[in-house]
Amino acid sequence: MSVLVYTESEQGKFKKAAFEVASYAKEVANQLGTTVTAVAINADNTAELGNYGVDKVLHVSADSLKDFNAKAYASTLHQAVEKENAKVVIISSSADSKTIAPILAVNLKAGYASNVVAAPTSTSPFTVKRTAFTNKAFNMTEINSDVKIVGVSNNAFGLVENSGDAAAEDFSPNLDDSLFGVKVDSVDKVTGKVTIADAEVVVSAGRGLKGPENWGMIEELADVLGAATACSKPVSDLGWRPHGEHVGQTGKPVASNLYIAIGISGAIQHLAGINASKVKVVINTDPEAPFFKAADYGVVGDAFEVVPQLIEKLKEFKANNA
Amino acid sequence: MKILVCISHVPDTTSKINFTEGDTKFDTNGVQFVINPNDEFGLTRAMWFKEKQGASVDVVNVGGAETEPTLRKALAIGADGAIRVNAAATDGFFVAKQLAEVVKNGGYDLVIAGRESIDYNGGMVPGMLAELTNANFVNNCISLEIDGTNATAMREIDGGKETSSTSLPLVIAGQKGLVEESDLRIPNMRGIMMARKKPLNVVEPVDASAETTAVKFEKPAPKGAVKLVDADNIDELVNLLHNEAKVI
Numbered sequence: 001m002s003v004l005v006y007t008e009s010e011q012g013k014f015k016k017a018a019f020e021v022a023s024y025a026k027e028v029a030n031q032l033g034t035t036v037t038a039v040a041i042n043a044d045n046t047a048e049l050g051n052y053g054v055d056k057v058l059h060v061s062a063d064s065l066k067d068f069n070a071k072a073y074a075s076t077l078h079q080a081v082e083k084e085n086a087k088v089v090i091i092s093s094s095a096d097s098k099t100i101a102p103i104l105a106v107n108l109k110a111g112y113a114s115n116v117v118a119a120p121t122s123t124s125p126f127t128v129k130r131t132a133f134t135n136k137a138f139n140m141t142e143i144n145s146d147v148k149i150v151g152v153s154n155n156a157f158g159l160v161e162n163s164g165d166a167a168a169e170d171f172s173p174n175l176d177d178s179l180f181g182v183k184v185d186s187v188d189k190v191t192g193k194v195t196i197a198d199a200e201v202v203v204s205a206g207r208g209l210k211g212p213e214n215w216g217m218i219e220e221l222a223d224v225l226g227a228a229t230a231c232s233k234p235v236s237d238l239g240w241r242p243h244g245e246h247v248g249q250t251g252k253p254v255a256s257n258l259y260i261a262i263g264i265s266g267a268i269q270h271l272a273g274i275n276a277s278k279v280k281v282v283i284n285t286d287p288e289a290p291f292f293k294a295a296d297y298g299v300v301g302d303a304f305e306v307v308p309q310l311i312e313k314l315k316e317f318k319a320n321n322a
Numbered sequence: 323m324k325i326l327v328c329i330s331h332v333p334d335t336t337s338k339i340n341f342t343e344g345d346t347k348f349d350t351n352g353v354q355f356v357i358n359p360n361d362e363f364g365l366t367r368a369m370w371f372k373e374k375q376g377a378s379v380d381v382v383n384v385g386g387a388e389t390e391p392t393l394r395k396a397l398a399i400g401a402d403g404a405i406r407v408n409a410a411a412t413d414g415f416f417v418a419k420q421l422a423e424v425v426k427n428g429g430y431d432l433v434i435a436g437r438e439s440i441d442y443n444g445g446m447v448p449g450m451l452a453e454l455t456n457a458n459f460v461n462n463c464i465s466l467e468i469d470g471t472n473a474t475a476m477r478e479i480d481g482g483k484e485t486s487s488t489s490l491p492l493v494i495a496g497q498k499g500l501v502e503e504s505d506l507r508i509p510n511m512r513g514i515m516m517a518r519k520k521p522l523n524v525v526e527p528v529d530a531s532a533e534t535t536a537v538k539f540e541k542p543a544p545k546g547a548v549k550l551v552d553a554d555n556i557d558e559l560v561n562l563l564h565n566e567a568k569v570i
């Protein structure tokens with residue numbers, strides 16, 4: 001009857017989102033008066049999950065799961081749910097987890113609520129708050145099925161420390177060849193760079209930067225802040241920056257603690273995608289730019305003057321607070 | 323190759339989002355509806371397969387009669403036929419079960435859906451549909467090539483891209499990048515005229531239950547006014563971010 005949580009790892013290390021979903025699972029388990037079981041696939045240090053309240057870890061080590069495979073991962077979780085007789089499954093909003101969840105939902109005949117931003121407001125009926133209309137609204141959703149899947153938005157619930165045994169138990173799912181209909185040929189990933197999904201701070205720039213040659217200062221600012229870089233849609237359409245950096249309604253969603261928008265006007269489609277960020281800063285020459293209505297802090301000024309100053313001041317700040 | 327493109331009928335991206343009936347229903351008053359942007363990328367890729375490799379392309383929507391202009395628009399862009407499953411799209415699971423029936427009856431090799439619809443953002447219909455029809459599945463798809471029954475697809479992952487090999491039958495969830503923005507088509511007069519003569523079949527839903535219920539909506543709390551910092555006083559910005567906002 002425990003709450004099952006999928007704690008995602010990459011090259012053996014848990015992602016931050018894994019600790020966040022574990023924290024969420026612990027809250028749900030408290031509400032239901034039960035324990036938390038995590039499923040970890042090819043992860044090294046499963047004991048870390050104890051810090052976020054996980055009682056038991058089903059530890060899967062399988063060569064066949066080295067590359068991501070949606071159906072095989074979903075089947076692994078499905079078998080874990082049956083073993084534990086779990087009624088609630090918690091999963092993150094990473095690209096992989098969002099791919100697994102719908103398949104798992106079909107396997108379990110489970111209702112799935114994605115983009116959930118808070119702990120359940122009730123467990124009977126099981127009710128969660130999720131975002132809808134690309135962050136322009138929230139939607140209270142009831143999950144009516146016997147088994148329920150909750151997809152937690154990145155950075156919405158946060159990390160909550162707790163203590164659990166995280167008792168590891170080897171788990172070997174039965175994986176039929178027929179699950180492997182999609183085979184990974186290659187992965188092209190910049191290593192050592194913070195991704196937009198995981199970043200606490202995102203530095204984003206728009207058409208106001210005039211051209212791709214001016215992104216040096218944006219990258220430097222991101223560097224000082226340990227931030228991910230992002231951009232507005234026209235910037236990626238023009239080929240100034242890769243598509244993967246495009247944020248907004250038709251790009252990636254951003255839910256960072258701090259979002260700094262430089263030379264971005266703040267069109268409704270842009271704001272929709274980044275509104276879940278907690279603190280927003282805008283730097284723009286035009287005081288009438290709509291972004292000022294959505295931001296917490298604003299500087300009316302030229303990015304080419306303000307950004308270098310901001311880099312200097314942040315470096316000083318870091319030196320003093322080191 | 324028989325292609326089915328799933329079309330979600332969604333409010334235009336500039337729409338004001340309001341709710342009625344005690345915040346239980348989306349207020350469609352004055353709202354313009356469009357083809358979901360993620361589905362439009364998919365439809366455009368389907369047109370490419372049709373023109374370059376030979377394929378038939380049908381479009382499908384699960385919804386009431388009010389969604390027909392959106393399906394007609396897809397026909398005007400170049401789809402050969404449209405299907406509307408006559409049911410309110412109550413939840414993702416329900417919609418996926420209806421679409422699975424259409425896929426089975428139509429014998430489609432390739433189903434192209436969108437990463438998510440921009441209204442309810444469920445992001446679950448394509449994966450569910452793949453599982454219900456026993457097809458391969460590629461989510462967040464940003465490139466797709468088909469050669470006979472083999473496919474090569476690229477998907478966006480957190481921080482990069484992944485390329486994989488797979489085969490038909492296949493369901494993909496497309497998004498920006500699947501085609502160039504400049505390849506998106508606006509229906510022309512001839513397309514609109516032709517669309518009127520193309521078949522738009524209305525089929526009744528199969529018996530299926532929804533597993534979730536949207537019970538209430540709310541809008542985000544109004545935001546306080548922006549705090550402006552002088553461009554010559556960036557120290558103050560750093561100070562506010564550290565001491566007040568506590569984000570650095």
Ligand SMILES: Cc1cc2nc3c(=O)[nH]c(=O)nc-3n(C[C@H](O)[C@H](O)[C@H](O)COP(=O)(O)OP(=O)(O)OC[C@H]3O[C@@H](n4cnc5c(N)ncnc54)[C@H](O)[C@@H]3O)c2cc1C
Nearest residue numbers: 206207208232233248249250263264265267269270285303
């Ligand atoms: C269906 C649809 C979906 C869309 N989806 C998205 C989306 O997902 N994401 C997205 O971003 N957009 C999206 N858009 C586009 C959106 O409407 C805007 O066109 C876009 O966000 C504008 O990008 P921008 O702010 O970089 O450029 P602009 O609107 O051109 O703004 C540039 C800003 O830079 C400022 N500026 C100029 N020079 C300087 C300087 N030296 N220093 C500081 N500031 C300066 C200007 O004052 C201006 O405010 C979508 C549009 C549609 C129709």
